[in-house]
Amino acid sequence: MKGLLEVYKILLSTYGKRNWWPAQTAFEMMVGAILTQNTAWTNVEKAIANFGESLSPQFIEAASLEELADIIRPSGYYNQKAIYLKALTAWFKKYDYDPEKVRKKQGQVLRQELLEVKGVGRETADSILTYALDKPFFIVDAYTKRILSRLGYELPTTYDQIRLQIEESVPKDLYLYNEFHALIVEHAKQYCQKKPICEGCPLQTFCAKKIG
């Protein structure tokens, strides 16, 4: 994907450093990654707020599925996500709920482990790896595919093919992956919703160049 780094630079100069992901702790980040699946972040915020002071792996381990579902109700799919949070927490317990212990393992190994957790698919795994565990894997979400497609890039069919192509096109750097994805989300929210807003779009020139 030629010119992808240029896209990153334009977005960075336009929106500035994002300093993502909005979470206080690694565990809160992981919880947010589950709750935001196909869900508006504003609803996730309500669910997070409902935990109050008890957003901890210990609380989720002890809580019943019914209690959990009731707390996370605003985030939608609450019955499924309650199960997912339990599964994620059970995985985390193997590391004594200690993010530093998790980070001692290799990224590829952790990715496999995460994909075996019910409710953690590729995008969620890569989000957790990049934003909570310091293991760089480029996150391919709906926004990423939409923007790249509109810029004129031909995208492969599977998630990992797209991810690998992107990773081959930019320096393999945790900080860059972190910022780039955050910038993509910010840009998409402003200009790349279902109905595109090309007026004032900072990628307009680049976009026109690729599409013609």
Next chain:
DNA sequence: CGCCAGGGCCATA
């Protein structure tokens, strides 16, 4: 009222 949001699971062919 209908559409959609920072997906993933499962069954099916």
Next chain:
DNA sequence: TATGGCCATGGC
């Protein structure tokens, strides 16, 4: 491997 149904709330 690739579709399709399903899950569910809140904002617009």
